[in-house]
Amino acid sequence: MTSTRNVAADQLRKFIASAFEACGMPAHHAARMGELMAEADIGGQDGHGVFRLPMYIKRIQAGGMDIDPDIKVISERTATALLDGGNGPGHLVMSRAAELAVEKAKTCGVAWVGARYSNHAGPAFLYARMPLAENMIGLYVAVGSANHMPPWGGTDLLLSTNPIAIAIPSHDEPDIVLDMATTVAAYGKVKTAADRGETMPEGWMIDKQGQPLTDPTRASEGLLLPIGGPKGYGLSLIFGLLAGTLNGAAFGKDVVDFNADAKSKTNTGHFVIALDIEAFMDAEAFKKQIDGIWAEMKSSALLPGVESIRLPGYRLAAVSAEHRENGIEIPAALSARLDGLADELGIKRL
């Protein structure tokens, strides 16, 4: 049995890139995929990093995703654009979208770039964080790649976990980065609980009779619950309309379950907003104020049993620093799957 192994970030990037290259993906695209997917693992979102590589490769091999997509602007104003992702990997489509949004926001102050005919793009924080280097705030929303939630009060799976990420730069403190599903638990957490033989807390899922479902091996009979009940349902619905319907991308019953079907075009929709801080105030002054907000929030008296106050982005910064320094742990089961994939593709094992 393959055991857990620890890999350096750059080793992981190169392995991912080599897998895509072995499928015929142009080298510059493959390198970008390696960078972005490894960044998910570095940030501790291990359900969205190299873990997804076998699935992406399977989709490419099945003809369900294009390795050299023609990503093009099909509709444009000075502060908006709609991209056709050419059925390419979401990572390539949405980094292009973020670049374009940043470019437009430099003159317009804000820009909103949507995409259709894209695919799963990994963790939402990747794209929300891109504008930060230019003293901008970033926001990213996606239609999730499989429906696990009904409309509030219903039982048909018409909605996904439709996540949002918002990133705001700090000066010395970690950047504020919120990356959240509109459901109480992302579906990946349910799968992880099943893998570990754990039960789920009440509040994650209910069954079709409305009773709490806590056995994750029965997840296929269950319904994810939205945060705040009808509020999270409303957010999921509206994020789906903005990231999906408005872009001419799939939403509702048209969403293809990318786990169950590797061949059909998913027509995944997302959008990204870049907002230039300098359109409102001096960016340095703003970032120092964000440092002040960190200090202010952390100064609060604590509830019993709580050790410290955290801000969104704290864990991302801490885990990223640790992983860049000490490498990333790849669990044994995943390690074995990646070895199998490497052998199949005829590339060097991780």
Next chain:
Amino acid sequence: MTSTRNVAADQLRKFIASAFEACGMPAHHAARMGELMAEADIGGQDGHGVFRLPMYIKRIQAGGMDIDPDIKVISERTATALLDGGNGPGHLVMSRAAELAVEKAKTCGVAWVGARYSNHAGPAFLYARMPLAENMIGLYVAVGSANHMPPWGGTDLLLSTNPIAIAIPSHDEPDIVLDMATTVAAYGKVKTAADRGETMPEGWMIDKQGQPLTDPTRASEGLLLPIGGPKGYGLSLIFGLLAGTLNGAAFGKDVVDFNADAKSKTNTGHFVIALDIEAFMDAEAFKKQIDGIWAEMKSSALLPGVESIRLPGYRLAAVSAEHRENGIEIPAALSARLDGLADELGIKRL
């Protein structure tokens, strides 16, 4: 004792306008206040309509809010603007912000307009809904006017219910309008429960020991809980940074409790986004697709005990239609307060 009374929408508008005029507000501003505040009552958000009139008048009389504000653009790009609200009523500042956002979005595709030195603006849906008439999508976020929530894990009241509203136009179905606080319950609901002598459900508030607080008369010792735990905390924090800090408006400990202090400038911050549907697709086709989404969601099988699926905006449309037809019920206690106010101002009673 004054009894409950039923008033026509136009009667309510005129009463509100006459109260502001009696304080010296220019007639066109007073009329706009009447329109927008009555619209809150028409939409069923009765905690944000004429209910607030005595408080607004008190603030004007105390010198805490300007009746003829100099609302001006202090920073601008083609798709953004920052308004100084001149310490005017939030309704006047944010309708100006929405108009400007719509104007800019007509050419740019999207626009983001923020404001500082504003005040409480009533219900969030008012401003999110303004762009709909121009085939646009609207989004509005505000820093709440009093802090009732700590950072996650803390007990200091550094955050407000910071609400968001998003409005998306339909063709024949009601427009989709989500208007929600980032807390499980808005503070107004706590006050209503106290007025009615009811207990609150667990999950609305905890005390400073982290125990459920269900007695609304003890609300001043309590902490509102965010939706989805740390997720709602993250949303409230980030909405506060975007609507407050980025605009140079109050956030965190700088927020003035507008219930407790009628004199200090609140420096309330908000922002509104207008997004032109035509920058992405044909607006008529989009609105028909939204009708289709209504039908699709409503077609879902139901959980036991549920009568039908609703979409956000359903209740707003139904209640508004009923109130426009049959008038608005003013509860006896409020009615008495408004009579007292009318007598004090020397205007005709409602």
